[in-house]
Amino acid sequence: MAPPPFVKSKHVQYIINQEQNRTFEYWLSEHLRMNGLYWGVTALITMNELSALPSSEVIKYVLSCWDENSGAFGSFPKHDGHILSTLSALQILKIYSPELSMLTDVQKQKLKDFIIGLQLPDGSFQGDRYGEVDTRFVYTAVSALSLLGELSDEIGDRASRFIMRCFNFDGGFGLVPGSESHAAQVFTCVGTLAIVGKLGLLTDEKRIKMVDWLTERQVLPSGGFNGRAEKLPDVCYSWWVLSSLKMVDSADLIDKERLEEFILECQDLEHGGFGDRPDNATDVYHTCFSITALSLLDYEKYGFIEIDPIYCMPLKK
Numbered sequence: 001m002a003p004p005p006f007v008k009s010k011h012v013q014y015i016i017n018q019e020q021n022r023t024f025e026y027w028l029s030e031h032l033r034m035n036g037l038y039w040g041v042t043a044l045i046t047m048n049e050l051s052a053l054p055s056s057e058v059i060k061y062v063l064s065c066w067d068e069n070s071g072a073f074g075s076f077p078k079h080d081g082h083i084l085s086t087l088s089a090l091q092i093l094k095i096y097s098p099e100l101s102m103l104t105d106v107q108k109q110k111l112k113d114f115i116i117g118l119q120l121p122d123g124s125f126q127g128d129r130y131g132e133v134d135t136r137f138v139y140t141a142v143s144a145l146s147l148l149g150e151l152s153d154e155i156g157d158r159a160s161r162f163i164m165r166c167f168n169f170d171g172g173f174g175l176v177p178g179s180e181s182h183a184a185q186v187f188t189c190v191g192t193l194a195i196v197g198k199l200g201l202l203t204d205e206k207r208i209k210m211v212d213w214l215t216e217r218q219v220l221p222s223g224g225f226n227g228r229a230e231k232l233p234d235v236c237y238s239w240w241v242l243s244s245l246k247m248v249d250s251a252d253l254i255d256k257e258r259l260e261e262f263i264l265e266c267q268d269l270e271h272g273g274f275g276d277r278p279d280n281a282t283d284v285y286h287t288c289f290s291i292t293a294l295s296l297l298d299y300e301k302y303g304f305i306e307i308d309p310i311y312c313m314p315l316k317k
């Protein structure tokens with residue numbers, strides 16, 4: 001059976017509705033608001049529809065989440081600054097202004113100090129001053145510093161050493177050294193190495209093992225990817241796995257046609273948006289990573305812009 005068409009205008013409207021419907025769920029998701037806005041903005045710009053959301057409102061919201069105490073962005077006004085919401089804020093602002101012209105020099109300096117202050121002696125990063133360590137925070141911190149133009153070799157070297165300690169025998173990466181391999185963690189680890197220019201730390205042997213582990217994530221006959229062995233496929237791994245393979249020039253090793261069909265089957269054809277699997281409830285997170293994965297597969301076919309597999313932002317030409 002042929003896969004369903006890509007219902008672009010429904011997805012655009014779906015994302016607009018996410019931002020305008022102040023439902024109960026909206027207020028419950030305060031801690032994810034900044035991430036959610038990044039997912040919506042990224043999905044829109046990938047589809048060449050950034051103007052569907054009023055830029056002044058988006059920027060105003062992001063700036064209203066500035067936390068002067070920590071010198072970083074929170075997820076919602078008056079929330080404490082955190083590395084996750086800070087990266088999302090910087091990504092959004094950078095999409096509208098590559099020079100980050102809406103931030104003062106003092107704010108940029110504070111952001112730099114905040115992020116660098118989260119790095120521990122072993123090279124890992126905390127999410128905030130009280131938080132735990134996780135390879136996700138390493139990627140987030142390194143990406144944010146890079147967007148600010150403040151990533152030094154010393155920080156990058158230490159971060160990459162920590163990342164390599166999280167590499168597992170099976171070819172995947174975990175949350176911390178010794179923890180189970182997971183596809184999203186592979187993205188954060190390979191992404192960190194790519195940002196700091198240390199992909200060479202993946203020796204041929206390690207890279208081949210990792211590529212094998214990643215290609216094994218494709219579940220047939222569905223064509224979707226899972227996050228680890230024996231799990232059901234989930235459309236968000238289309239992004240985490242495919243982008244990781246792209247970063248090491250190995251994306252051609254998977255069945256792209258079946259993956260594309262699986263992604264299209266995860267659409268809600270009536271209301272727009274994507275769910276984790278066909279016929280499941282939609283959300284903006286899975287919508288974003290479905291659309292960015294389609295961009296990686298064939299951005300021209302969909303009339304999309306090309307997305308950078310390392311930063312999950314429009315590719316700088």
Ligand SMILES: [Zn+2]
Pocket residue numbers: 234235236237276286
């Ligand atoms: Zn998912």
